Amino acid sequence: MSSRVDSETEELLALLDDEYARTIILETYDEAQSAESLSAACDADPSTIYRRIDRLQERGLLVDQQRLDPNGHHYKVYVARLEGVAIDVTEDGFDVDVDYAEEEPADTFTRLYEEFTG
Incomplete structure (x- = not known):
């Protein structure tokens, strides 16, 4: 039996199959988290978490x-x-369809303002 999965789909499925990546998504779904808190939630070294963060960001999931x-x-x-x-x-x-959360323009402005004013 042959599998007809393109490389982009295969990469996404492999990423979602990763326990650390899934935990990071779940932990950051309702509330922003630091890498330190994600490391604790995953019970993993920060270097492992940063690698997953990079992969999730590359796919636009984080x-x-x-x-x-x-x-x-x-x-x-x-x-x-x-x-x-x-x-x-x-x-x-x-055929894989990914739904991304979109930030409202007012939320984007508020977030940027808070980032610059502290």
Whole structure:
């Protein structure tokens, strides 16, 4: 039996099959999280988490935001953009449709303003 899956679909499915990537998406779905908190949630080394963050960002499933701590230092937090994935079987193979969360223009402005003003 042959599999008809293009490389982009295969990469997405492999990423979603990764336990750390799934945990990162779930942890950042409702609330932005730092890499440190994601490392704790996944019980994994920060280097492992940063590799997954990079892969998720490359696929557009995760975005980062700058935050300002009380001491005036900047740090990143991460927010999931993945809303859903639908997989259909067709005569040509698998058809994968990914739904991304979209930020409202007012939310984008507010977030940017807060990032710059602290």
